[in-house]
Amino acid sequence: MAGGESQTPVTLSDRELQIIDLVAAGLTNQEIAAKLEISKRTVDNHISNILTKTQTENRVALVRWALQWGKVCLDDVNCCPLPNQNE
Template identity: 80%
Template sequence: MSEEKASTPVALSDRELQIVELVASGLTNYEIAQRLEISKRTVDNHISNILTKTATDNRVALVRWALQWGKVCLDDVNCCTLPVGNGSLSNPPESTP
């Protein structure tokens, strides 16, 4: 059952994604609260909601989930640049007669 939930993409708000990034960087809830200038209780609530949405049980599982779904980039792990358009950044110049 947990595998089924883990294989389903989850929509997180911009603030939730921001908090996931800060969790992945190793910050405590208190440090996240200070960084975002919000209360620790608000961070606690966000983390609880994120864990529920992602069907993860703890911060380690949350970071694993975030890496699996490409939500965070840690020390060049899980980082990639996506192709733009059809893979060509520019069209070749047209020749004039």
């Protein structure tokens, strides 16, 4: 897969999944921080950790990864029910 996207499942926290969803929605780190009522630095740290865990290099590659693994739903794309990753 191009862009260094991980080919293996990754365990992410609920907060990390929430942040990925907001990144996919096009929000900046500052907007995510305001929406979640956390600091921008905390969002920056979450994004950095998520990029490391998913082995992606940037936000675009992260959203591609999230679509590939069914972690986000965008405009009715990838919206089928998926099994819970904890099952």
